[in-house]
Structures are given as structure tokens and as C-alpha cells.
Amino acid sequence: MKDEFLIYKLSEKMKDCAKIDNDLFKKYDVKRGLRNDDGTGVLVGLTRIGNVVGYERIEGGGMKPIPGKLFYRGYDVEDLAHGVMADKRFGFEEVAYLLLSGDLPDRDELEDFRKLLVDNTALEHKTFMNILELEGSNIMNILARSVLELYTFDENPDDTSRDNLMRQSINLIAKFPTIIAYAYNMLRHATFGRSLHVRHPREELSLAANFLYMLMKDFTELDARTLDLLLMLHAEHGGGNNSTFSVRVTSSTGTDTYSAIAAGIGSLKGPLHGGANIQVVDMFHHLQENITNWSDIKEIDAYFERMLRKEVYNKSGLIYGIGHAVYTISDPRALLLRELARDLAKEKGREKEFAFLELLEDRAIKTFARVKANGKTVSSNVDFYSGFVYEMIGLPHEIYTPLFAMARIVGWCAHRNEELNFQGKRIIRPAYKTVVTDQDYVPLSRR
Numbered sequence: 001m002k003d004e005f006l007i008y009k010l011s012e013k014m015k016d017c018a019k020i021d022n023d024l025f026k027k028y029d030v031k032r033g034l035r036n037d038d039g040t041g042v043l044v045g046l047t048r049i050g051n052v053v054g055y056e057r058i059e060g061g062g063m064k065p066i067p068g069k070l071f072y073r074g075y076d077v078e079d080l081a082h083g084v085m086a087d088k089r090f091g092f093e094e095v096a097y098l099l100l101s102g103d104l105p106d107r108d109e110l111e112d113f114r115k116l117l118v119d120n121t122a123l124e125h126k127t128f129m130n131i132l133e134l135e136g137s138n139i140m141n142i143l144a145r146s147v148l149e150l151y152t153f154d155e156n157p158d159d160t161s162r163d164n165l166m167r168q169s170i171n172l173i174a175k176f177p178t179i180i181a182y183a184y185n186m187l188r189h190a191t192f193g194r195s196l197h198v199r200h201p202r203e204e205l206s207l208a209a210n211f212l213y214m215l216m217k218d219f220t221e222l223d224a225r226t227l228d229l230l231l232m233l234h235a236e237h238g239g240g241n242n243s244t245f246s247v248r249v250t251s252s253t254g255t256d257t258y259s260a261i262a263a264g265i266g267s268l269k270g271p272l273h274g275g276a277n278i279q280v281v282d283m284f285h286h287l288q289e290n291i292t293n294w295s296d297i298k299e300i301d302a303y304f305e306r307m308l309r310k311e312v313y314n315k316s317g318l319i320y321g322i323g324h325a326v327y328t329i330s331d332p333r334a335l336l337l338r339e340l341a342r343d344l345a346k347e348k349g350r351e352k353e354f355a356f357l358e359l360l361e362d363r364a365i366k367t368f369a370r371v372k373a374n375g376k377t378v379s380s381n382v383d384f385y386s387g388f389v390y391e392m393i394g395l396p397h398e399i400y401t402p403l404f405a406m407a408r409i410v411g412w413c414a415h416r417n418e419e420l421n422f423q424g425k426r427i428i429r430p431a432y433k434t435v436v437t438d439q440d441y442v443p444l445s446r447r
């Protein structure tokens with residue numbers, strides 16, 4: 001009780017310690033969240049990897065919302081996705097090759113790269129045993145823990161030479177699916193008493209298919225290609241998204257790859273970033289239960305209004321899967337995923353749920369504009385439909401955010417490699433202005 005009271009007392013102090021008057025940010029021209037007054041991001045770097053486009057700058061100041069576009073190394077992601085879908089083949093390895101090297105692979109390069117990834121999927125026995133023995137209920141946490149452990153088994157963990165960075169990148173991209181699949185199988189065993197299967201990856205399969213094979217053995221070609229497309233769409237999102245920026249900030253100190261990637265995992269887990277995909281599913285289930293008529297616009301709007309006013313659901317005031325730091329009118333990934341979800345829902349007999357989700361998307365955006373009235377143009381983001389698609393291909397909720405990490409590891413590695421190799425590199429170290437007055441030290445005996 002004494003300890004609890006002390007913790008309570010200290011936590012109460014936090015109220016005063018963390019109080020910073022909002023007006024001070026304006027006064028000192030602080031870019032809160034590294035954002036300009038018009039909501040656009042403060043320019044903090046240059047990159048050749050990804051380009052996220054959501055607005056146009058207007059001459060003389062301000063910005064104009066435009067439909068979203070995403071480019072990987074200059075290639076439009078929609079073209080990459082449509083190219084792969086037209087050929088009915090897997091594309092994640094191609095995107096990984098492109099992001100890491102800057103070029104699209106030819107057939108031989110692609111096949112060699114796929115094999116190289118498969119050759120690196122196996123885990124060290126101890127990492128495997130730790131996943132089994134330490135258990136844990138959150139797979140993002142297990143992933144971060146396992147990544148830090150890989151440092152121990154790397155003979156050259158701190159070497160930041162180019163070939164070592166590339167070797168570590170490939171090793172991590174290859175091992176993420178194995179760690180996540182094993183961690184989930186263990187979780188399922190420990191939590192639901194299901195038998196524990198440990199299947200080793202198969203040499204001839206793509207990364208997406210191998211993941212499904214390790215996770216659940218039985219899956220269809222369409223399931224694997226759907227997952228592959230989701231991985232392609234989540235692989236990279238410029239240098240400014242929170243997890244990639246975390247990797248770049250950490251890397252700028254010259255630290256090892258595993259420490260930097262663990263920082264990225266920690267960031268992605270948050271509900272405002274990659275963790276939003278599971279929040280959307282949770283919110284959707286809540287709305288399914290709490291909205292009596294799924295086509296009643298008035299009822300839906302009223303519920304969203306109460307959510308925004310922090311009265312219902314988790315009282316955060318947020319509608320998950322809506323809004324973005326860069327996109328305004330649309331997130332191109334959400335548009336692709338909506339069409340994918342529509343097709344899958346038809347096939348899986350879940351059209352009624354899809355229609356409800358699509359209506360929720362529309363009403364959330366409209367209610368946001370009416371209630372917030374802040375002039376911000378919002379649309380659905382990548383997390384809005386991804387969970388529903390995962391659910392339709394039979395994937396368990398616990399791995400939705402880890403799947404984001406399984407794709408984004410590519411972007412993280414590409415950005416780390418760029419951060420450590422561009423000529424004018426500097427440790428990232430912005431400034432904070434102190435807003436507390438200096439105080440005279442009082443000896444312990446006089447306090």
C-alpha cells in the first residue's frame with residue numbers, strides 16, 4: 001500500500017510537471033508534432049526511397065488537397081500492384097528488391113532474391129526456444145524482443161559497412177515471417193490450448209505463401225496473393241512516418257541495425273500508427289453490436305458524433321482508420337484495399353458487413369467534417385480496410401499489426417541504409433525550449 005501510494009503521489013505530480021500552456025507553442029513558433037500551421041510536415045530530410053503525395057503547396061502559402069499518390073523509388077504503387085495482379089504472381093519480393101536496390105529486378109535477379117530470402121528464414125535454436133519459453137501476449141513485443149536477440153547471434157552486429165547492412169536487411173526481412181508465425185502458434189497453444197505446430201518454410205514458396213504455410217498450413221492461392229498484395233502496399237511510406245523516422249533517428253547515432261529496427265517496431269505498435277489496424281477491427285465489431293440498423297445514416301452519424309465527443313466506444317475521441325498526416329482526399333492504398341475487400345466479401349458471403357463498413361467510412365468522414373469543423377480534409381487510411389481483408393482470409397487479430405511490421409521492415413531497412421550512406425549525414429538532434437524557471441538548489445536537510 002505504501003508503494004502504491006508513493007506511485008500515486010508521484011503520478012499526481014505529473015499533472016503539473018507536464019503542463020505546458022498551448023499558447024507558448026505559438027509564441028515560440030514551435031512546430032508541434034513537426035507540423036507546420038497548415039498541417040503539412042516540417043521538411044527534415046531528403047530521400048530517394050518513397051514519396052507520399054497528399055497535397056499541393058499553393059504559391060504564397062497554404063496547401064491544396066489532392067488525391068493521394070504513393071511512389072516506391074519513383075514507381076507508382078498502383079502500377080506495381082496492377083502489374084503483379086495482371087500477371088497473377090507474387091510481388092512483395094519484387095518491391096523489396098526495388099526498395100533496397102533502387103531498381104526493378106529482372107526474372108533471374110528476382111528468383112535469386114526470393115531464394116536468398118528463403119535461405120535466411122530459419123531462426124537460431126535459442127531464439128526459437130525463447131519464443132516458446134518466454135511466451136508473451138503481444139506479438140509486436142515478442143517481435144521486438146526477438147529482433148534484439150538477433151544481435152547476439154550476429155557475428156558482426158555493429159558493423160555499418162554497406163555489405164553488412166544489406167546482409168542484415170535481408171536477414172531481417174526473411175526472419176520476420178518466421179518469428180511472427182512461431183510467436184502466434186505459441187500464443188494460440190498457450191492461450192487456447194491448441195496443439196503447437198512448427199512448420200518450416202518451403203523452398204519453392206513466396207514469402208507471403210510461406211508465412212501462411214507456417215501459420216496455418218491450409219490456405220488457397222488467392223489467400224496468399226491477397227496477403228502478398230497487402231505486404232506490397234505496406235512496405236514503405238517515406239521517411240516521415242513515425243516508425244521509419246524513429247529508425248532514421250536511431251540510426252543517425254550510428255547504433256546497430258537491431259536497436260534501430262526495435263525502435264521502429266515500438267513506434268509502429270502505437271494505435272495512432274500501425275496499431276490502428278487492430279483498433280479499426282475492434283471499433284467495427286463494437287459498431288456492429290451498437291448500431292441497430294446498419295443502413296440508418298442518422299443512427300450512424302449520431303453514434304460517430306458521440307464517439308468524437310468522447311462519450312462512447314473507447315472514449316479517445318478518435319475514429320480509427322480515418323485521417324492522415326499527408327493524405328487528404330484519399331490514401332491510394334485504402335482505395336485499392338476497398339476494392340479488394342469488395343471482391344473478397346462477395347466470394348466469402350460477407351457483403352452485408354462490407355456494405356456496412358463502406359457506409360461507416362463515408363459517414364465517418366462526413367461526421368468528422370461537420371463536428372470538428374476544422375477545415376481538415378480527411379479520408380480513410382490504409383488501416384481502414386486491411387483488418388477486414390485479413391479477417392476474410394482467416395488471419396487472427398493478434399497478427400494484424402505484426403503483418404504491418406512484416407512488410408514495413410523493408411522500408412525501415414532501406415531508410416536505415418540511406419541514413420547511414422548519404423554524404424551529408426548528421427546525427428538527428430532538434431531543439432526543445434525549456435519553459436520552466438531556474439531554481440536554487442535546496443540541500444536535503446532543509447527541504
Ligand SMILES: CC(=O)SCCNC(=O)CCNC(=O)[C@H](O)C(C)(C)COP(=O)(O)OP(=O)(O)OC[C@H]1O[C@@H](n2cnc3c(N)ncnc32)[C@H](O)[C@@H]1OP(=O)(O)O
Pocket residue numbers: 039271272273274276308317318319320321322323324325326372374376381382383
Ligand atoms: C499507417 C498509419 O499510421 S495511418 C494512420 C493510422 N491511425 C489512425 O487511423 C488513428 C486515427 N487517426 C488519427 O489519429 C489522425 O488522423 C492521425 C494521427 C493519423 C493523423 O493526424 P494528423 O493529421 O496529425 O491530425 P492532427 O493531429 O493535425 O489533428 C487535427 C485534429 O483532428 C483530429 N483528428 C484527426 N484524425 C482524427 C480521427 N480519426 N478521429 C477523430 N479526430 C481526429 C485530431 O484529434 C485533432 O483534433 P484537435 O485539434 O481537437 O486535437
Ligand SMILES: O=C([O-])CC(=O)C(=O)O
Pocket residue numbers: 052236237240241242273324325326381382
Ligand atoms: O505516413 C504515415 O504517417 C503513416 C502511414 O500511413 C504509414 O506509415 O504507412
